[in-house]
Amino acid sequence: MNHWWHRFFLTPRELREMGVVGINMRNARFVLPNNPRRLYELVDNKIRTKALAEEKGISVPETYGIIGNPYDMSQLHKILGDRSTFVIKPARGSGGKGILVISGKEDGMFYKPSGTRLSLDEVKHHISNILAGLFSLGGRRDVALIEYRVTSAKILTDISFQGAPDIRVVMFHGYPVMVMLRASTRESDGRSNLHQGALGVGVDIATGRTIRAIHHGKPVTLHPDLKVRLTGVQLPEWDKILDNAVTCHEMTGLGYLGVDMMIDEDKGPLMIEVNARPGLAIQMANGVGLLKRLQPAAERAAKFKHESREAKIAFSKKHFAAKITEPDTASAS
Template sequence: MGESEVIEPLSEKPDAGKPVFQDVPKWYHRWFRTPKELRELGVVGINMRNARFLLPNNPRRLYDLVDNKLRTKALAEAEGMTVAETYGVLRTPHDANIVEKILKGKEAFVIKPTRGSGGKGIMVIDKKVGKNYIKPSGTEVTPGDLKNHVSNILAGLFSLGGKRDYALIEYRVQPATLLTDMSFQGAPDIRVVMLHGYPVMAMLRASTKESDGRSNLHQGAVGVGIDIATGMSVRAIHHGKPITYHPDLGISLIGVQMPDWETILEMAVTCQEMTGLGYLGVDIMIDENKGPLMIEVNARPGLAIQMANGIGLLKRLEPIVIEHKRNPGADRAAKIAYSKKHFRAKLPAPRGEG
């Protein structure tokens, strides 16, 4: 597949609740490919990611800067980036017992482990009705459920390595209206994968009813590939299969222009600079009033972004390795300009046109 090739979205809308699948290359649906075929497609697997890009570029001493969300937020704020407001940090069993007191006056919020990964342990609350809290899916959470969830976070149930953790309570992002239309109640986020400070690939992760307001693809969220050069959505997948429309909302996911794209790229490159990591993923949300917010940085970004974009990561990582050796002192503007020039996708018609 040529890097500029894009699969055109289908023009027919789906029946309610039924995703429409795109006509895609057969490699997406085959369980087994030979090493030669994978190399030709430029697909990066976990072993290659770790051996060629992660381990050589991410010193172990730097991991805690991103594995600990509190440290990451502090770094981002020092760089002048906007982050989600912290309502509280729960550190002890006593804190779990008084979580409602800490949340007094806050009806919408997010509770997450400070050392969690893969979306595990994140609880999103949209509102409070009576004594109970309501999740994006409509599920009620009792005060006892809330306390138990915090206790599980503190015990390390969701943390990397199963070590004891803290529970972070944050502002519940109010996503930009354009993105709300693409997500089932939850707040979508944008992930940008970076190598040596160059934006390599990007996708929007939008929640579904199945994912319960969370944007993790393994929990049933939708992945939407984004053109690095323009910020326009070019492809979409659900459970690894390409789709054109959101499975719950029936709205087209293709040809949507992401707001504040230049700011998003700037934030992603800044995250690389502030952490010192060579290979990383940066997660950003776009708030209706606050604009782009840096949510977290991941030192071990997953590989499903290749499926969302229909392009093997190797086709973009290898040129960056060469460019970085050729021009090791490139500044932020030069890196963004390089990525825009060399990783531009063939764009579909904007949503609502054609």
Template sequence: MLQTWRALRHRGVLGINQRNCDLVLRYNDRHLYPLVDDKLLTKERAMASGIRVPELYGVIETEQQISELGALLRPHDDFVIKPAQGAGGDGVLVIKDRFEGLYRTSSGRLLSLDDIEFHVSGILSGIYSLGGHRDRALIEYRVKPDPVFSAISFEGVPDIRVIVLKGYPVLAMLRLPTRQSQGKANLHQGAIGVGVDLASGVTLGGTWHNMKIQRHPDTANPVAGVQLPNWQEFLQLSSTCYELTGLGYLGVDLVLDEQLGPMILELNARPGLNIQIANDVGLMSRVREVERHLAEDALPYGGEIPGQRVHWSQAQFSRPGDEPAVV
């Protein structure tokens, strides 16, 4: 066991305690956490900076406002309701259409307005929020995933997680919903994590419940070798989030809408570590490369801009034989 741990450390594989000490505490000031822990603050800040996010239809903040929910939802056949301070996809309700006066969820369940009001009341009570504090419910645009994912995803919306250090993308992962995850792209609920080559935007092998896999369990299609569209824009958006939040270490979650293109979904000041398994790469090895670049290389006054940071990361962390993407 000790030899195994030493081998992992030698490869730069990071555990939770080391992540917290060497990355979260070192690079993230606590007073900045609300900018990412509260999805409403994240959305408002992104919109003010001209960064594309799913459109916000409304916010429910008090029990009294729940009576207005029916009128708020009336113009929309599909939408998403989520807690402003939720985590891990808990409390997210996705409505994809209506049927006979009822609301159909992404998993096919039919809900009444009373059911939705009850769910929103639970959000307000804080049962899904970080720390169990009272929360707000966001109602927003439902992302329609690009057809490129149809063969390797089960319902829901796949997303892309990019780990960013001081504005430099260091690892990326595509998260694919499964039947077990009920269409949600959260690994702890049963979604698949698929590594992505930073230089090319091509998917690598996958991980499911911490096991290495090559095919999606529901579609049986290979998850590797898929070229992600708009890859440069995804990395550019991720890098820009350093200036947006001031956080030196963060996870950026992005989605690809079939009509609207890449959008930022949410940010995370304490991103998980399964991304290392998906990429078969230790996170700390790439962190050290960025730290060395910042300490030793001659950088312009004020540091590099997002485009320069992306270019450096793609050149530094490309897989053998890969070229930077142009899509």
């Protein structure tokens, strides 16, 4: 039988045997029983999440300003000042929607990583869409967060097209169970959203090295634009990344969550956001079903209710170390 990541259609039985978690199973068995609804506000609002992280000593991107009303909008030029790089995002956005990355400024025009030029009025129009709730969860009115644009560590920018890669760590009961790096492509316009054409790169929890990659669900070995190899890349400060992820579990109280981080060239790991409903493409990026890791983590948590963060990380490194290698037949798509 072919490996599951090589095929578009599989039987329910095959999926169960491989431990693949679907949306219904994720919601019924892992999200609803372990994530009390009252805690969602802690992670659905990026401003609150950043405040919590800072209280726990986790580094986050600096906030330049918050736009929540017409008066704030009139002060945008003061907030931006002479800054030529920054990120604008909805406080209640999800899935990378509404994030505007500005990588340069010249002659009064702002530049996106793709080279697209925007005027100040166009930037204001984007912020207006954020305030109207165009990108927010449930279409609720929102506020715009303007913050530091991460200067990603060079070892990671070498495998990402004009955008800073981010790292998603899926946690269960405080145990890191699966990790994926998301690298941008020309198609994704500097964003790390897989649905917009970014790459999903599986990471070995034991070592922090990349082990396999997918693009639009298909295995690849080379970046489609840069033609560089995507596997065998060592993520910097790996132990700190895992420690930060465990801290995010502790600060939110959520049992099942995804923690997104970036690695800045000078500042090191920065927490970007926490997600109470992390997506499932991470399974394809790693070539293994989540259930094969969620069940052992649940059993461990039930047996050792007050295990230290160091012990949790050690358990994950030992039991969830990569056991597969990238397919020899994979090629750049």
